[in-house]
Amino acid sequence: xxxxxxxxxxxxxxxxxxxxxxxxxxxxxxxxxxxxxxxxxxxxxxxxxxxxxxxxxxxxxxxxxxxxxxxxxxxxxxxxxxxxxxxxxxxxxxxxxxxxxxxxxxxxxxxxxxxxxxxxxxxxxxxxxxxxxxxxxxxxxxxxxxxxxxxxxxxxxxxxxxxxxxxxxxxxxxxxxxxxxxxxxxxxxxxxxxxxxxxxxxxxxxxxxxxxxxxxxxxxxxxxxxxxxxxxxxxxxxxxxxxxxxxxxxxxxxxxxxxxxxxxxxxxxxxxxxxxxx
Numbered sequence: 001x002x003x004x005x006x007x008x009x010x011x012x013x014x015x016x017x018x019x020x021x022x023x024x025x026x027x028x029x030x031x032x033x034x035x036x037x038x039x040x041x042x043x044x045x046x047x048x049x050x051x052x053x054x055x056x057x058x059x060x061x062x063x064x065x066x067x068x069x070x071x072x073x074x075x076x077x078x079x080x081x082x083x084x085x086x087x088x089x090x091x092x093x094x095x096x097x098x099x100x101x102x103x104x105x106x107x108x109x110x111x112x113x114x115x116x117x118x119x120x121x122x123x124x125x126x127x128x129x130x131x132x133x134x135x136x137x138x139x140x141x142x143x144x145x146x147x148x149x150x151x152x153x154x155x156x157x158x159x160x161x162x163x164x165x166x167x168x169x170x171x172x173x174x175x176x177x178x179x180x181x182x183x184x185x186x187x188x189x190x191x192x193x194x195x196x197x198x199x200x201x202x203x204x205x206x207x208x209x210x211x212x213x214x215x216x217x218x219x220x221x222x223x224x225x226x227x228x229x230x231x232x233x234x235x236x237x238x239x240x241x242x243x244x245x246x247x248x249x250x251x252x253x254x255x256x257x258x259x260x261x262x263x264x265x266x267x268x269x270x271x272x273x274x275x276x277x278x
Contacts, residue, residue: 021050022072028065028218028277029211030058037073042081043129045095048103055110065218065277067114068210069137070121077130079151100160104129108162111136112233115226117217121210122146122188123203132161135170138229140197141213143206146188148196150180169236170196221259222277 022033032054034041041047058064071077080099088096095102111118111133120137128151134140150167152159159180168176171194179186191197201209217225227250235243254260259275266273 019050020044020047021054023054025064026211027215028063029068029214030061030064030066031068031070031211031214032058034069034071034077036081037071037075039081039083040075040078040125041071041073041130042078043103044081044084047081048107052103052106052110055107055114059110059114059116062277065116065220065222066214067116067118068121068214069118069133070207070210071123073124074145075124075130076120076122076126076146077133078125079128079130079132082155104132104161107133108136108166112162112229115229116222117214117225117229119210119214119217121206122148122197123206125149127151129161129163132159132163132166135166135196136162139213141199141201141206141210142188142191142197143203144188144200145203146191146197146200147185148179148191149183149185151183153181154183167196170194219275221257221263221275223257223259224254227253 018035020034020036022031022035024031024033032051034047034051036042036044036047043051058067085096085099117139118137120134120140122134122140122142124143124145125147126134127147127149131148131150134148150159150163152163163180164176167179170176171179175194178184186194186196188197188200192200199209231243231247231250234246238246258278259273262275263273
């Protein structure tokens, strides 16, 4: 297991001597921990830059075959750091106008377009863009203490971080509208009932459960996982014929893969397959 601290020097609300994002590798699993617990892991400029860089590195590293994203302390992510945001607004900083195009949009594209599975291990509150971060992951494991809220309207904002696209596809248009307009919190049990999360565990078991699932995925056919994600992404905005054509191309790619040949050989030999991700 290896670990590193990544982020801009002097990041606020991170423990002394630590960066706003912690990166730990355990075999083929990379765990990214948002590390601003005093600010409920809200997104300031330093965390934004560190997270985008870490996702790009993970996407390009063939040794990384599954990701887990979680938060330090009592929260998953409270969304935008409003204290920093207010300071930028007060000085007329141009980065206010580019917050969505420069960070939140690229964040969603990086997660949804990642050619390997991404798990959100949601510990505590996920609000606004923090909830959107969880929605953009492929699987969501929630601690019993987890809550989800669309906090945008409460601060006079519309939706971002892909929430207006992703949330209705998880819970339906009506429930998504209610969450966004009313801003009411959804607890973990309700999130599981309505399909917002895939599993709920006691808080003490969250890291272990997410890690076990990530290791299972890391041992799987990474190339096929990436094409499954791409097929689902394509079909979300395509008609049947276009989707059938996309599936044809994706399967042709898989037919030629080492992992497919290994799976067929393992089936014939009556043994578990040993996937290498290509």
